[in-house]
């Protein structure tokens with residue numbers, strides 16, 4: 001009994017030391033009230049979350065801040081957290097941006113280059129139709145001190161693309177965004193969170209400083225700038241879950257969800 005307890009305490013200490021510097025990266029999609037869509041967070045809930053971060057001393061940082069910290073040891077503010085928005089919906093501009101600016105907070109948006117300023121018809125999941133940010137919105141987003149990354153040209157499953165298509169999706173999307181916005185595009189977001197070694201290698205060759213996945217597909221033990229695990233923020237989660245997801249114990253959430261997914265996968269087999 002005593003030995004079991006000792007092993008558990010030792011494991012907890014190792015776990016705490018190993019992951020104490022990991023920074024939570026949150027993944028949002030739409031900021032809108034869409035009943036039944038867990039990827040659309042109602043504006044009042046988003047506002048509540050930003051106020052929670054402010055009240056509890058969290059500081060939003062950019063992905064470049066993370067890069068500079070990892071590569072050049074540039075210090076970070078206390079309790080850093082990264083906010084990211086996938087797909088570049090118009091409500092990110094009209095709703096999230098003013099709330100972020102009011103609180104002097106930072107976030108990164110990942111538009112899909114060929115779907116900028118259009119309806120979200122790349123989604124075949126019976127989702128509510130909506131607009132995406134146009135080029136002018138993206139320019140204003142950047143001018144407000146926010147970050148922009150690439151979410152590819154067409155939002156394909158990169159693991160199903162041949163190398164020619166992979167190169168186009170990663171390199172051309174970066175080039176077009178840089179040309180149109182006059183901003184450096186340093187980070188890539190893998191559509192659906194899926195990637196493989198080829199995607200990682202090509203991302204490096206294209207000059208990305210890092211790439212973002214979803215916690216379920218990213219390695220947990222090693223910190224890899226080209227497979228950064230993100231935590232989805234669902235409209236269905238209670239407030240305590242958000243508090244856990246941004247805390248230094250967020251890694252515990254990722255670990256438990258990975259175990260849960262692994263168990264489900266085993267049951268299906």
Ligand SMILES: [Zn+2]
Nearest residue numbers: 086087191192
């Ligand atoms: Zn996406």
